Amino acid sequence: MGFLQPLLLPFAALAAAPIVIHLLTRSRARQQLFPPIALLLRIQQNTARFNRWRERALLAVRTALVVALALALAGPFLSGVGAAPDTGGNEPTAFVIDNSASMLARSGGSNLLELATEWVQARLAGLEGRVHLLRLGALEPDEASLASSDLDALSRFLKDTRPYFGAVRALHGIKEALGKLPEGGHIYVLSDLRKTSWESEGGAIKLPDNVGVDVVDMAAVWEGASDGVVEMRARPTRHGTEWDLNATVALGPGNGKPDAVVTLRAGSTTVGRIVLNRTEGNLLNAVAQVAPPVQGEALLAEARLAADDLPHDDIRYFAADTRTALRVTLVEGEFGSVPLEGEAFYLSKAFLKVPRGGTELQPAIIRPHMLEANTLKATDVLILANVALASLPKESLAGIPDAVRRGMGLILFMGKRAESAEYNERLGAILPVVFGGEQAVDPVPGQAGIGLTAVNWGHPLLEPFAGGTQGGPSLVRVERYARLQPISGRGAVILRLGNGDAYLVEGRAGAGGTLVFASTADREWNDLPVHPAFVALVQQAVFYLAVQGSPAGPRNVLAGERVRLAWPDPAARRVAVRPPEGESFDLPVQTEGSRAWVEFAVPGPPGFYRLGGVPRDGDRQLVVAVNPDPRESVLERVGEAEIKERIVGDVQLRTADRALMGWTTGTGRQDLTPIVLLLVAGLVAGELLLGNPR
Amino acid sequence: MATVLLAPEKLERLRSYVLRTRRRVTGTLTGIHPSPHYGASIEFREHKTYSPGDDLRYLDWKLLAKTDKHYVKQFEKETNLRAYFLVDASGSMDFGTAGATKFECAATLASALSFLLLNQGDAAGVAAFREGSRSVVLPRARSGQLRILHELLSAVRPQGGTGLLPTLQELLPRIHRRSLVVLISDFLDLTPEDLDRALAMMRQVRAESAVFHVIDPVERSLSFKGRTEFVGPETAARVLAYPEAIRARYREAFARFVADVKAACLANGVEHAELSTDEPVDRFLFRYLEQRAVHQGVTASR
Numbered sequence A: 001m002g003f004l005q006p007l008l009l010p011f012a013a014l015a016a017a018p019i020v021i022h023l024l025t026r027s028r029a030r031q032q033l034f035p036p037i038a039l040l041l042r043i044q045q046n047t048a049r050f051n052r053w054r055e056r057a058l059l060a061v062r063t064a065l066v067v068a069l070a071l072a073l074a075g076p077f078l079s080g081v082g083a084a085p086d087t088g089g090n091e092p093t094a095f096v097i098d099n100s101a102s103m104l105a106r107s108g109g110s111n112l113l114e115l116a117t118e119w120v121q122a123r124l125a126g127l128e129g130r131v132h133l134l135r136l137g138a139l140e141p142d143e144a145s146l147a148s149s150d151l152d153a154l155s156r157f158l159k160d161t162r163p164y165f166g167a168v169r170a171l172h173g174i175k176e177a178l179g180k181l182p183e184g185g186h187i188y189v190l191s192d193l194r195k196t197s198w199e200s201e202g203g204a205i206k207l208p209d210n211v212g213v214d215v216v217d218m219a220a221v222w223e224g225a226s227d228g229v230v231e232m233r234a235r236p237t238r239h240g241t242e243w244d245l246n247a248t249v250a251l252g253p254g255n256g257k258p259d260a261v262v263t264l265r266a267g268s269t270t271v272g273r274i275v276l277n278r279t280e281g282n283l284l285n286a287v288a289q290v291a292p293p294v295q296g297e298a299l300l301a302e303a304r305l306a307a308d309d310l311p312h313d314d315i316r317y318f319a320a321d322t323r324t325a326l327r328v329t330l331v332e333g334e335f336g337s338v339p340l341e342g343e344a345f346y347l348s349k350a351f352l353k354v355p356r357g358g359t360e361l362q363p364a365i366i367r368p369h370m371l372e373a374n375t376l377k378a379t380d381v382l383i384l385a386n387v388a389l390a391s392l393p394k395e396s397l398a399g400i401p402d403a404v405r406r407g408m409g410l411i412l413f414m415g416k417r418a419e420s421a422e423y424n425e426r427l428g429a430i431l432p433v434v435f436g437g438e439q440a441v442d443p444v445p446g447q448a449g450i451g452l453t454a455v456n457w458g459h460p461l462l463e464p465f466a467g468g469t470q471g472g473p474s475l476v477r478v479e480r481y482a483r484l485q486p487i488s489g490r491g492a493v494i495l496r497l498g499n500g501d502a503y504l505v506e507g508r509a510g511a512g513g514t515l516v517f518a519s520t521a522d523r524e525w526n527d528l529p530v531h532p533a534f535v536a537l538v539q540q541a542v543f544y545l546a547v548q549g550s551p552a553g554p555r556n557v558l559a560g561e562r563v564r565l566a567w568p569d570p571a572a573r574r575v576a577v578r579p580p581e582g583e584s585f586d587l588p589v590q591t592e593g594s595r596a597w598v599e600f601a602v603p604g605p606p607g608f609y610r611l612g613g614v615p616r617d618g619d620r621q622l623v624v625a626v627n628p629d630p631r632e633s634v635l636e637r638v639g640e641a642e643i644k645e646r647i648v649g650d651v652q653l654r655t656a657d658r659a660l661m662g663w664t665t666g667t668g669r670q671d672l673t674p675i676v677l678l679l680v681a682g683l684v685a686g687e688l689l690l691g692n693p694r
Numbered sequence B: 001m002a003t004v005l006l007a008p009e010k011l012e013r014l015r016s017y018v019l020r021t022r023r024r025v026t027g028t029l030t031g032i033h034p035s036p037h038y039g040a041s042i043e044f045r046e047h048k049t050y051s052p053g054d055d056l057r058y059l060d061w062k063l064l065a066k067t068d069k070h071y072v073k074q075f076e077k078e079t080n081l082r083a084y085f086l087v088d089a090s091g092s093m094d095f096g097t098a099g100a101t102k103f104e105c106a107a108t109l110a111s112a113l114s115f116l117l118l119n120q121g122d123a124a125g126v127a128a129f130r131e132g133s134r135s136v137v138l139p140r141a142r143s144g145q146l147r148i149l150h151e152l153l154s155a156v157r158p159q160g161g162t163g164l165l166p167t168l169q170e171l172l173p174r175i176h177r178r179s180l181v182v183l184i185s186d187f188l189d190l191t192p193e194d195l196d197r198a199l200a201m202m203r204q205v206r207a208e209s210a211v212f213h214v215i216d217p218v219e220r221s222l223s224f225k226g227r228t229e230f231v232g233p234e235t236a237a238r239v240l241a242y243p244e245a246i247r248a249r250y251r252e253a254f255a256r257f258v259a260d261v262k263a264a265c266l267a268n269g270v271e272h273a274e275l276s277t278d279e280p281v282d283r284f285l286f287r288y289l290e291q292r293a294v295h296q297g298v299t300a301s302r
Helices: A006-025 A037-074 A112-124 A151-159 A170-179 A343-350 A373-377 A394-406 A420-427 A460-468 A532-548 A640-646 A656-660 A673-691 B008-014 B061-067 B102-119 B145-155 B164-174 B192-204 B217-221 B243-267 B281-296
Strands: A030-033 A076-081 A093-097 A131-135 A145-148 A185-191 A211-217 A228-237 A242-251 A259-266 A269-277 A283-290 A298-305 A315-321 A325-332 A360-366 A381-385 A409-413 A433-440 A452-454 A480-486 A491-497 A502-509 A512-517 A556-558 A563-566 A574-578 A585-588 A590-592 A595-600 A607-611 A622-627 A650-655 A668-671 B030-049 B071-079 B082-088 B123-130 B133-140 B180-185 B208-215 B228-231 B238-241 B271-276
Touching (some): A006 A037, A037 A673, A037 B238, A093 A112, A093 A170, A112 A151, A131 A151, A131 A170, A228 A298, A228 A315, A242 A315, A259 A283, A269 A283, A298 A622, A315 A556, A315 A607, A315 A622, A325 A343, A343 A381, A343 A532, A373 A394, A394 A409, A394 A420, A394 A502, A394 A512, A409 A532, A420 A433, A480 A502, A563 A622, A640 A650, B008 B281, B061 B071, B082 B102, B082 B133, B102 B123, B102 B145, B102 B208, B123 B145, B123 B164, B133 B164, B180 B192, B192 B208, B192 B243, B208 B217, B217 B243, B271 B281
Parallel strands (some): A093 A185, A211 A650, A325 A360, A325 A381, A381 A409, A409 A512, A556 A622, B082 B180, B208 B271
Antiparallel strands (some): A076 A668, A131 A145, A228 A242, A242 A283, A259 A269, A298 A315, A433 A480, A491 A502, A502 A512, A563 A595, A574 A585, A574 A607, A590 A595, A607 A622
């Protein structure tokens, strides 16, 4: 026997109340002078015994009534009644449980995942032979499934089923279950049928004739409503002196609540609490600016919506390393030709005036042959300005892609020494563009070159230019450039030339990022260096890349995502990880030469994971923010027709409502509430009868 | 204690009523009640064969002419009445839920009837009795008798048992035969046998007897609610009960008790009337006098 709302069960303790009242008032009968007492005595002699029993019965009825009311409120049900599915108790059976984060949607006192595991548990007792239990969300194969005929082991597996906050694939789970039933059988899939977890995986699954699939729609019992989905971004502004925390909320119906409250926190401080008027479907932003507590320490921020019936998308975490200094290595390809006109001259000016309190820029200007492999390890952002790649040491050139993937930022300025073919060949693996050779701008009478325009002035890189209203890059004139062809899916154009060609393209490669300028960092091909926008744009570019690519790897990951985090101490064997809740665990430190790293992946729960345990003086600690996969927040559901398109054969879609009450054989969970209510009605009638004797 | 006298306007109205006995009574003065003796009133009673010495003024000459026999006419004698009001002053009478206690109603009734009788020239006396104690004022027709009766009734505090039989045993020998004996009580601590004996004793003195059975409405209905411990006023008896549970049986038992009292009265030739404490005494009294007059075939008022 179980209860849908077990939290109401303690109200049964109120059953003590009638007993206490009975004991307290037993000796407190009202006294009444009554002359014809002789008549009463005669009658009472006949009824005294009956009255004694009546009082006891009344006490019992009242006590039982309180208990029955508490039981009725708690929603009693009997599970395991004739627990065998209708396919028979000895048929091979597999249960596929969707343990994705969206199954945490609360329905009454339980969430959908708990209801699903209870449902399976109720049916295990009636099954014979090996039963296969599969979880859709799991990091390791041994966590994903269990085949056993031991009821205790199966029960433990069910009990240990934790929510998985990464993305899950239902069809993959069904394929796995099919593989475990080579001789046929029945598969039960318990899922909330969200579209993103039922995406087609290239062709339909064709069920053998001897396999039936029952898909149980768990979301049918969910009567709650999502308050909204919150997403969060954060980025440094003003050279690291401030950070913008930006929460984006897609508001849901919210159970009729008039507004949604977003709380932004940095560390342990609430930095913003914004009330958003609810208009369903609207995307609203909540922004707060904070100063990082101490330069060099991690910035931990979170955006939180008031918890609703779907809790997993109400909070997002963000972690970033703040840097006391950024090491910028500037390689000038045309070094020394005209000292006051070269790229190094202009770029070095760009690093001089960094606002006080911000992150210090430590530029190192070198010639191409001076770029050593070790230099790359100590560099946060590498700038190659008009560099012929052949002039770089081979070992260093080969190390650039790896360094970028580990988190180094790379900025390329083109020029006559930078040969497109070489760049395509040597750095093509990490670049977001394909270079198409040098291109001169068609001369326009009365104009020197063509201007620039932003694809999106809201891009973080263009933040210093206030949405394009303060001139900035739009005043730059370009006379010559290298043609950039952005690679689909890898490159995003930030600035375009007036003729539509790309001027500035960004891309990601592993943990690092790249920015490619189509023209030069001196005045040879354009006049960018002599515009006020140049200093701001270069500084912003350096910060932008440095924040994206921490030397230790990404700080913001999704649950289930496996990332490599550089670990500064190669001598360490293991790294302790302190999760936001639960017990700490260890990760092995892997080494290769002088490099050390740990591979990090967790199924959840979301929050800040601290690698390195509790930091002491001098100890290094990395903090990684783990968030649920955003696909878990898409509540659009897959329909029966789509399910039958993707699974061909004996497929039945059941609603959880019927499933929970025993839809296949009229067994499973039997709702006892009507019976208890009948009992309550009977007890009330008994109370009225005994309490008001006529 | 509340007054046991009716309001002056009620008493004034009472002056217009008369109370005649149904049976012949012997009084010392001329009055309005029939006497067993023959008298000189104008109301013819019977003929009697003439005997020497009879007053020839009453010889029926017309009958002598028709029958040639000598008869003399005899006439009724009307005399006054001695009335004894025996008022129960036991503890059970000190109970009332409708404003007045049963004793107050009984005393008021006795007082009012005394007023009526004294007003029509009869003698009235009162005995307030309880177990081991009696306060008695013998019947007199003198002026000031009403005040004495009133003082006695006002001074009595009902308590203890009833003690009806000892009271009757003591008082009845002192009661003149052919008088009026009125017993006002709730009869609650009497066994049926004791009640029978008491009524038989009243019958033996050949007096006209009347019983007023005083009842409080709650005694009739047991209209209490909830768990109640009932306490007897005359004994230490206690009963813990839910009135709702025993109400029907109690009402039945009480009705049987009232019926038994009434039956015993009728069996002993005693007039019976129920006086309820929720009915004003004056209204009861006027109703009673009118009904009694109807039964006697006379008018209740002068």
